[in-house]
Amino acid sequence: MPYAANVSDIAYHYDGSFAGFLCCIFESFARHEIPSAVCSPEEGQMTLFGMREILTDPAHAQRVATGLRRLGSVVRDRITTGFLCTEPGKDLSLLRFARLCFDLGPRAAQMLGNADAAAAFAIERAVTGEAHRYIEFIRFEERDGMLGAVIHPKHHVLPLLRGHFCSRLPDEDFLIFDATHGSALLRQGNHVQYLTMTHYEPSTDESEQNWQALWKRFFRALTIEERRNERAQQGHVFKRFWPDMCEMQPDLPAAEPSAHS
Template identity: 30%
Template sequence: MIYFYDGTQTSFLTAFLLAYGDADAVLTSGSMQLALGEETRFVKADPARAKKAEKRLLALDAGCMEDLSTLLRSGDCDRDMVAMNYMRRIAEQGGPVRNMLADDAVLAAVECMRRVSFEVHRFHGFLRFMESESGALYAPISPDNDIADLLLPHFRKRLPAYPFVIHDVRRKKAAVYDGVNTFVAPLERAEVVLSADETAWQALWKNYYRSVNIPSRERLKQMRGYMPVRYWKFMPEFRGE
């Protein structure tokens, strides 16, 4: 049986409860090619059932809901099954499994979570704000995983005086700090009027970037290893004159 769900945590937990007894269950929030005669079921989020599943799982592993939330943010196409197998292992084991690193299901989940949290760390560094006319900051990003809102606490602590918008252009959503509160909102396109000095600061940064390099020690492979090209798109130092 294939269980389709909408990608939310509530709906995942509802589906998990339904699919738990079915050893051949496939859980997915994407689209997939169906085999002939394959049975399918579209699972609607049921908060009461989800709560029940959550309560049971939390009794076994107090940290498992955070793990689940991280797993469901992953951009990997197999994340639903990875999450399913991981939660199933917790249920079977009757306790936390995250340190059972020689277990396939656990290993897949741990690696998947590591990719998500590593990308959060990367964006703490690679995100670039531009200053708008009003003084608010705007940063477009296009991350592999759904992490825009996970970036909020870091930048809020750091820049409390500046309202900012972190725009995930791929998922068309924005993580916003309005100077008081943080929230997430859908955002298709943003029109940003830059402040008078913004272009000059970007030029100065490009100038710095060029000056600090040691050309006789070129190591492009190492550079791309640390900072894959897909992250360059919104960084001023890689945009032409």
């Protein structure tokens, strides 16, 4: 590695934004060093290394963003998509990958025998893989005149769902609530925005409840109980996705008759 001898014993601490992360890459170049760690606020400051606070400078972030565009879409997308990952240590892995690509050019993204290139590839694949599963298995319901859905992803996949569902549902307003991270993707008319949310109220519309019950009956009518294989089901749809799929939920118990009925 061109920079292997320049690993420092300093950890970078930044504000958690993508612009702040780009400033960490800028700082790494400016100081001719690779930090021992890159810590966002979510990861806290528990480290045995010295800490350097990296301030978010829009000019520095723009310079790095311009450099990434020059390296091409594969490198740029690997870093921007990988940044949505929530695995500990992903910031340092992506910074090292960026340094590798700036040193060796776009071809470095294909050098999967290199530990830094392989790590960045795995991070990107984890995020895109989860997003693709939600594109397949997300369940909307009619709610307050629009479509609503709840998901519990490991990673921040909402930006990767935006293009698909805006294209797939061009005439529908919809909201996708990421209950894991307290955020939501809202599309109303031609306007799309990200919101901070803490709670999603399920639909109480009787017609919607009837449709969900009908879908459950259809799903169960296709099921051969004697051949049910939960392990095989989990191979196609991981079990952690099941709580957000209405067909995997038990029917609500019927209300007991009133004493006055």
